[in-house]
Amino acid sequence: MNTSARMLRLLSLLQTHRYWPGGELSERLEVSPRTLRRDIDRLRDLGYHVDAVRGVAGGYQLRAGGSLPPLLLEDDEAVAIAVGLRTSAAGAVSGLEETSVQALTKVIALMPPRLRRRMDALRSQSDNLVWGGGPAIDADVLTTLAQACRDDEPLTFGYTARGSERTERRVEPHRLVSIGRRWYLVAYDRDRQDWRSFRVDRIADAATTGQRFRPRELPAEDALTFVQAGIRSMPQRYAVRVRLATAVAAVQDVVGQWGEVTPDGDRALLEMNVDDLAWPVMVLARLDADVEVESPPELRDLLVRTGERFSRAG
Amino acid sequence: MNTSARMLRLLSLLQTHRYWPGGELSERLEVSPRTLRRDIDRLRDLGYHVDAVRGVAGGYQLRAGGSLPPLLLEDDEAVAIAVGLRTSAAGAVSGLEETSVQALTKVIALMPPRLRRRMDALRSQSDNLVWGGGPAIDADVLTTLAQACRDDEPLTFGYTARGSERTERRVEPHRLVSIGRRWYLVAYDRDRQDWRSFRVDRIADAATTGQRFRPRELPAEDALTFVQAGIRSMPQRYAVRVRLATAVAAVQDVVGQWGEVTPDGDRALLEMNVDDLAWPVMVLARLDADVEVESPPELRDLLVRTGERFSRAG
DNA sequence: ACCATTCAGGCCACTTCCTGACCGCAATGC
DNA sequence: GCATTGCGGTCAGGAAGTGGCCTGAATGGT
Numbered sequence: 149m150n151t152s153a154r155m156l157r158l159l160s161l162l163q164t165h166r167y168w169p170g171g172e173l174s175e176r177l178e179v180s181p182r183t184l185r186r187d188i189d190r191l192r193d194l195g196y197h198v199d200a201v202r203g204v205a206g207g208y209q210l211r212a213g214g215s216l217p218p219l220l221l222e223d224d225e226a227v228a229i230a231v232g233l234r235t236s237a238a239g240a241v242s243g244l245e246e247t248s249v250q251a252l253t254k255v256i257a258l259m260p261p262r263l264r265r266r267m268d269a270l271r272s273q274s275d276n277l278v279w280g281g282g283p284a285i286d287a288d289v290l291t292t293l294a295q296a297c298r299d300d301e302p303l304t305f306g307y308t309a310r311g312s313e314r315t316e317r318r319v320e321p322h323r324l325v326s327i328g329r330r331w332y333l334v335a336y337d338r339d340r341q342d343w344r345s346f347r348v349d350r351i352a353d354a355a356t357t358g359q360r361f362r363p364r365e366l367p368a369e370d371a372l373t374f375v376q377a378g379i380r381s382m383p384q385r386y387a388v389r390v391r392l393a394t395a396v397a398a399v400q401d402v403v404g405q406w407g408e409v410t411p412d413g414d415r416a417l418l419e420m421n422v423d424d425l426a427w428p429v430m431v432l433a434r435l436d437a438d439v440e441v442e443s444p445p446e447l448r449d450l451l452v453r454t455g456e457r458f459s460r461a462g
Numbered sequence: 463m464n465t466s467a468r469m470l471r472l473l474s475l476l477q478t479h480r481y482w483p484g485g486e487l488s489e490r491l492e493v494s495p496r497t498l499r500r501d502i503d504r505l506r507d508l509g510y511h512v513d514a515v516r517g518v519a520g521g522y523q524l525r526a527g528g529s530l531p532p533l534l535l536e537d538d539e540a541v542a543i544a545v546g547l548r549t550s551a552a553g554a555v556s557g558l559e560e561t562s563v564q565a566l567t568k569v570i571a572l573m574p575p576r577l578r579r580r581m582d583a584l585r586s587q588s589d590n591l592v593w594g595g596g597p598a599i600d601a602d603v604l605t606t607l608a609q610a611c612r613d614d615e616p617l618t619f620g621y622t623a624r625g626s627e628r629t630e631r632r633v634e635p636h637r638l639v640s641i642g643r644r645w646y647l648v649a650y651d652r653d654r655q656d657w658r659s660f661r662v663d664r665i666a667d668a669a670t671t672g673q674r675f676r677p678r679e680l681p682a683e684d685a686l687t688f689v690q691a692g693i694r695s696m697p698q699r700y701a702v703r704v705r706l707a708t709a710v711a712a713v714q715d716v717v718g719q720w721g722e723v724t725p726d727g728d729r730a731l732l733e734m735n736v737d738d739l740a741w742p743v744m745v746l747a748r749l750d751a752d753v754e755v756e757s758p759p760e761l762r763d764l765l766v767r768t769g770e771r772f773s774r775a776g
Numbered sequence: 777a778c779c780a781t782t783c784a785g786g787c788c789a790c791t792t793c794c795t796g797a798c799c800g801c802a803a804t805g806c
Numbered sequence: 807g808c809a810t811t812g813c814g815g816t817c818a819g820g821a822a823g824t825g826g827c828c829t830g831a832a833t834g835g836t
Contacts, residue, residue: 150504150507150508150822151465151466151793151794151822152465152466152469152504152508153508155466156466156508156532159532160532163568163571163572164612165568165571165609165612165613166612166613166614167613167674169811170811170812171811179795179796180795180796180797181796181811181812182795182796182797182798182814183794183795183796185812185813185814186794186795186814188812189813189814190464190466193464194464194466194467194470200811200812200813201803201804201811201812202802202803202804202810202811202812202813203803203804203805203809203810203811203812204804204805204806204809204810204811205674205804205805205810205811206803206804206810206811206812207811207812208812210571210572211571212571212572212573212574212575212578213572213574214574215574216535216537216540216572216573216574216577217572218470218473218474218532218533218534219532219533219534219535219568219569219572220532220533221530221533221565221568222564223530224561224564224565225561225564225565225568226530226565227558227561228547228550228558228561228562228564228565229543229546229547229565231550231558232543232546232547232548232549232550232562233542233543233546234546235546235549235550236542236545236546236549243584244541244542244545244584247538247539247541247542248542248546250536250538250539250542251535251538251539251540251542251543253479254477254478254479254533254535254539255533257477257479257524257525257526258477258524258526258527258530258531258533259526259530260526260527260528260529260530261526263530264526270557270558295479298478298479298480299479299480299481300480360481360519426747426748429747429748430744430747430748432747432772433740433743433744433746433747433768433772434740434743434744436771437771438771438774438775439771439772439774439775440775441775448775448776451772451775451776452772452773452775452776454747454750454769454772455768455769455770455771455772455773455774455775455776456769456773457750457751457752457753457769458746458747458753458765458766458768458769458772459766459769459770459773460752460753460769461752461753461754461755461762461765461766461769462762462765462766462769464793465793465822465823483782484782484783485782493824493825494824494825494826495782495783495825496785496824496825496826496827497823497824497825499783499784499785500785500823500824502783503784503785514782514783514784515782515783515832515833516781516782516783516784516831516832516833517780517781517782517783517832517833517834517835518780518781518782518833518834518835519781519782519833519834520781520782520783520832520833521782521783522783
């Protein structure tokens with residue numbers, strides 16, 4: 149076996165962790181113990197921290213180092229990672245959407261077809277994990293767009309703008325941005341010869357042509373501001389203020405990051421900003437406590453309506 | 463630079479995808495174009511599919527191959543992966559919990575401290591992402607246990623069994639199993655000199671001692687059956703059957719994988735199995751449709767109680 | 777149709793490095 | 807103290823890597 153290949157295998161073995169006795173390693177790699185020691189040295193030279201324990205029952209162990217070593221994954225692990233990233237990309241953790249898509253694109257591009265199939269088998273499960281409303285996001289579309297942006301590949305897709313027919317587009321993708329719960333694609337529309345931002349959930353049948361284009365200069369400071377300038381109808385934001393007759397901690401547990409909970413006498417004051425009132429209703433349903441809605445009135449109405457609906461179930 | 467190191471860098475460059483012209487690659491790696499071609503060849507020999515496009519504006523591109531190449535990640539990407547896996551491990555996608563923890567353990571073990579800190583900064587956000595009840599799972603504890611299981615390292619931790627004081631345990635961990643929404647650790651208790659299963663959410667301050675032990679034979683077919691045999695009080699499972707005056711698709715969108723929706727005349731029949739009734743209540747709150755609860759009666763009661771609670775908000 | 781560009785890969789001489797064998801040494805646990 | 811295991815120096819032979827040069831072949835633009 150090649151030296152490079154052997155180093156990779158050694159890294160892979162060390163990543164399954166388990167204290168490896170040097171003898172076993174050298175046997176598996178089919179080299180002499182001396183060469184193994186040299187290989188370990190090489191790894192250390194590359195910046196990886198390899199701990200060694202001497203004496204009887206000694207061995208080697210890879211420790212976290214200064215840089216991230218190449219991840220050598222089993223098939224299942226790769227699938228798990230892809231699925232996990234898909235939920236992150238859908239906005240599970242705010243602030244991580246872009247990076248998640250980036251990582252997801254990388255993983256997917258490297259996955260052999262059989263793994264991609266396995267991942268797709270789990271698709272329906274994870275794509276529905278969009279809490280509190282917002283359009284479901286198609287991870288396939290998202291990664292296709294991300295990849296095209298990264299690689300400067302022209303795209304074609306069908307776009308169904310609000311209240312109009314589907315139109316076919318040929319664009320030069322520039323960047324994906326995530327605002328609130330929505331994804332937007334900033335791209336240069338080749339037919340309209342101008343920059344546009346597209347809502348990703350309205351894009352269908354995205355496909356790259358395999359060509360490449362020379363990136364143009366975006367006539368804006370950055371993609372984010374371009375999108376924000378272009379959004380006419382920002383989704384209605386509601387500032388929710390609710391008082392709950394229960395402990396702060398209990399509320400905190402349920403709302404997690406998506407709201408702020410402060411003590412208010414023997415009650416808890418919950419504040420959150422949402423664009424879909426269904427989400428606070430779900431939170432309130434989870435909490436077994438009396439509710440006093442301070443704002444918005446729409447929430448109070450919805451709550452009462454839901455309450456009556458529930459009461460009728462009896 | 464070393465050949466092995468160069469190959470790794472080359473792989474890394476190719477993983478950022480973007481059609482790389484051979485010239486640029488050879489320049490970055492500081493080798494002659496001829497050697498670059500040989501490096502590409504080497505990669506292909508290792509099983510990686512490297513596409514090449516000839517002619518003006520040609521270049522190289524890494525394609526998905528038969529096996530998963532080592533993932534070379536940016537810092538941010540690693541953090542995103544770890545965070546995503548944490549939600550998967552918490553049971554976001556059923557059937558993937560074990561693999562997610564396995565992958566998470568691997569990633570965390572390799573992360574340099576600064577990245578781990580960055581990940582922890584996002585902890586409070588993602589750890590609360592436990593939908594529909596069940597105890598919050600501490601990813602740190604989980605990965606510590608997983609790592610100890612994998613590496614045959616003795617563990618110490620504090621265990622607070624239901625209704626009793628906290629006790630200190632010294633165990634030889636065997637395996638983690640996930641049942642429903644709960645995690646269990648199967649381990650040999652050194653003090654009690656017998657096999658036990660521990661609920662992970664009742665474990666605190668888990669730490670490895672750095673030693674190692676020789677694995678014992680588990681006196682059961684496998685860890686899963688051992689845990690199942692030991693669980694006296696399986697969480698009460700409710701078989702939920704609800705009729706909803708709305709379209710099947712609308713219901714399907716909300717419940718996703720966690721329920722089965724079938725048409726029932728002009729209504730929809732929703733069936734799901736849960737161990738916490740708060741979850742179906744949240745689902746029903748999200749759906750703007752009249753509800754008829756067929757079973758269980760506890761759900762009807764809870765629904766009515768919630769309904770009255772909501773109505774009082776008016 | 778022609779041509780510049782770019783990847784493919786054979787050949788060759790030269791250099792580097794890798795390897796296994798042998799050695800003495802240091803740490804560890806019994 | 808003793809066996810075990812990692813550490814690393816040295817050495818000689820061999821394997822592998824390197825750059826330069828070449829011819830071919832595919833590609834896209836003129």
